Amino acid sequence: MNWADDDDPYEGAASLSQRAMAGAMQARAAPYLEKLNPQQRQAVETLDGPVLMLAGAGTGKTSALTARIAHLIHTGRARPNEVLAVTFTNKAAREMKERVGRHLGGAIEGMPWLGTFHSVCVKLLRRHAELVGLKSNFTILDTDDQIRLLKQLIVAANMDEKRWPARQLAGLIDGWKNKALTPEKVSGRETAAFDNRGSELYAAYQARLKTLNAVDFGDLLLHMVTIFQTQPDVLAQYQRWFRYILVDEYQDTNVAQYLWLRLLAQGHKNICCVGDDDQSIYGWRGAEVGNILKFEKDFPGAAVIRLEQNYRSTEHILSAASGLITANEGRLGKELWTEAEGGEKVRLIGHWDGEEEARWIGEEVEAIQRGTRGNPPISLNSQAILVRASHQMRAFEDRFLTIGLPYRVIGGPRFYERLEIRDAMAYFRLVTSPDDDLAFERIINTPKRGLGDKAQQRIQVAARENGLSLLDGARMLVAEGALSGKAAGQLRLFVENVARWHEEVVQASPATAVTRAEDDELLIEPAEDGVAPANDLSHVRLAERILEESGYVEMWQNDKTPEAPGRLENLKELVKALEQFDNLQGFLEHVALIMDNDKAETEEKVSIMTLHAAKGLEFPVVFLPGWEDGLFPSQRSMDESGLKGLEEERRLAYVGITRAEELCTISFAGNRRVYGQWQSQMPSRFIDELPPAHIDVLTPPGLYGGGMNGGGFGGSSAMEDRVSRADVYNSPGWRRLQNAQSRGVSQPREARHMVIDAKGESDYEIGDRVFHKKFGYGEVMGSEGDKLVVEFDKAGEKRLLSSFVVPAADADDVPF
DNA sequence: ACGCGATATATTTTT
């Protein structure tokens, strides 16, 4: 269907004249237009119809996006609440809100429909929950709840939960939800998943969620897609309402998000998607680069606007990144350029092993900080180390601790994912909704109340037989005096406490039930996300008392482990966060989606983070360690996704380099300990792909200079005998690079053998003899998912990734 | 009910 041919009742004369008027006033009344380059300006002013904004790294994407929103509002094209703008992270949403506000002189009310996909969907789903069999006060389960629930279902289905782990099922279900597949729609070879019972368990899981009046993250989108697909009147209402739609990081959208957007955009067809196919690095969690690649097909008549002027990096850095990414196929294609001339080339250096790499980088960071490298001093805050996998961080943390270099790890476990926070949240959940069985299960014996498996089973039985919630089941057992001794008293106390707290919650917030308003009212008057300042802080005191009286705080006070004090700190922080909300209920409704803990740190520190976490950030100085084949590109990526995986790894490398503003240093180590075993490493194939004209190869410390000839290297550990130190510098990649460097020419990359082909199928056949460094020799019996089933002569049957074995004939090549 | 030793297992992460 061609959208451009549809007639559109909402594109009438009024808006035309409005547009003319707006055009007249722009010149003097729109300060947000002034600093834009011509392409950005085009992206801001092309308001009608679909627009794809291809925004390369550092090209001022957010400026253009926020100016566009400001422009829509400023020119009267739409009121703030008629603009739907979605991002992936709360951070991005927050930043966008701020900047739109700034463009418009801060004079606008908040935009209710600017938020993450998930937070917008929650808002919508609360209004239409009954259409998918939920109540509007449904709870949002976190991953932990999800896993526990699935585990129960797996056990109930008489499956061996060891062989069929809940985690794996959770992954499958998430994947299906990302593809907008409801249980009935799971088809084809997917049906074979999880011992042929995947879709069956998926259906059971969805049914269970419904009875719990709960959803998981994936459901938020899936349910809304279902509603839009089955309720044309509901869809039509929103199609009419959202006059303009904007999408950030479009290359990261999954199928469900894509469908959701396409359905909504069919009204006014004013959808503007911003993204960069070269920065698509989330394929493994369901993102479809295809969405951005086929945008013009999906939205006929789309204007494609390229932002190619880079304001971030120097020429060499930009060229190095551009050169690397050209190795990918099927790109939309962009040519980034910059006015900044010269600058330092991207530096490349090899090291003996991971520890030495960390040592060298530590010294570099300090030298750059002091300015002893002939540069002006650059603060630690301006320097970052970006790694492929978080376990690589360790070497740096160890080293930086010993030399006293302050560092900060970005990423890591989120605040609300921490044990103590989830426990506390479970208390609050149970107190506000006594039917929340998952919350009950989580805390009934935390702290220890002597209510173990046996007692809990009795509660389960009592509840199920009488159709009660677990809390009511427990209450019944107490009333009957069915339990004996210590357990009875403890359970009674628990039940009474919860009842008492619940009373207080009800008293504290009498009028906060969700008001069911007529559709259009709610559209016009939605509440701001949890920023309403509370004047009565009784719920905060109640929360404190819950944690005190339940014995939960005491539990951690008595805990002798080193992390206990930190946990108590976190609990305090949690209670403090409550102040931002009017009541416990309101807090719980939002916390699952919008709570994050990036508090402003003031101290000077060098940052350590994964490449994924670095997307969207920039630093004057960037170190990219660990560029070794198997580590980066990651072997697992290539095994699981073949060429597609390799290309995503390459985009990750591209993201890494383009984070740097002035100085970018890539490094690799010849030897690295992997799972406790020393392994010799080959430099990454990406190193071969860097354009030599923009690379400066540094002499490895002590290798060619310094009068060392082997003896003093790497100490005297036994490992020295096991690994040939010549490996790295004699490797094809390294030699090619040296040669190319001296001639200033790039060399074609040698084809490499990949164990797994592009379809992700294993090259091994049943009956093949293989060798594993721990299990020894064995025979391939078959495959299961992405794993190989191998019957080892000594170790028995194992399931493992094919990358962990080699053909038996090559056993000699396995390093010990 | 709980704590300890055996055992398996090993990216990337947001909501």
Place this chain on the structure above:
DNA sequence: TATATCGCGT
């Protein structure tokens, strides 16, 4: 190597 989970013994 390091961690997380599990089953068993007390």
